[in-house]
Amino acid sequence: xxxxxxxxxxxxxxxxxxxxxxxxxxxxxxxxxxxxxxxxxxxxxxxxxxxxxxxxxxxxxxxxxxxxxxxxxxxxxxxxxxxxxxxxxxxxxxxxxxxxxxxxxxxxxxxxxxxxxxxxxxxxxxxxxxxxxxxxx
Numbered sequence: 001x002x003x004x005x006x007x008x009x010x011x012x013x014x015x016x017x018x019x020x021x022x023x024x025x026x027x028x029x030x031x032x033x034x035x036x037x038x039x040x041x042x043x044x045x046x047x048x049x050x051x052x053x054x055x056x057x058x059x060x061x062x063x064x065x066x067x068x069x070x071x072x073x074x075x076x077x078x079x080x081x082x083x084x085x086x087x088x089x090x091x092x093x094x095x096x097x098x099x100x101x102x103x104x105x106x107x108x109x110x111x112x113x114x115x116x117x118x119x120x121x122x123x124x125x126x127x128x129x130x131x132x133x134x135x136x137x
Contacts, residue, residue: 007040007072014076042069053087062095062105070108082132093126
């Protein structure tokens with residue numbers, strides 16, 4: 001497993017980000033609007049919302065990365081959801097069908113168990129629902 005401690009998220013380490021007060025993180029993450037953020041060398045356009053006991057993560061665009069960005073995001077999202085007492089995370093990745101998709105992304109998603117599906121608007125996305133495991137809580 002790679003060491004995620006040195007990957008910065010908007011200038012914060014994962015530990016610093018997790019130490020921020022909940023209301024600050026919620027105001028940024030749960031804005032009910034797309035947000036652009038940087039993890040390591042990747043620029044990501046995504047949106048986050050809570051739907052009942054599920055955290056919905058939509059990733060519209062991922063530019064760059066490769067140094068463990070997705071595992072870092074996965075871990076942070078799961079820790080956040082666990083802290084909120086949520087049951088699962090629904091991942092919806094549009095980034096594989098953008099104008100200039102990263103060919104490695106599709107392979108990585110498929111290895112993690114993501115499957116192709118239509119989003120109801122005729123657009124193909126990769127989706128996966130992950131359960132919040134006890135070790136994140």
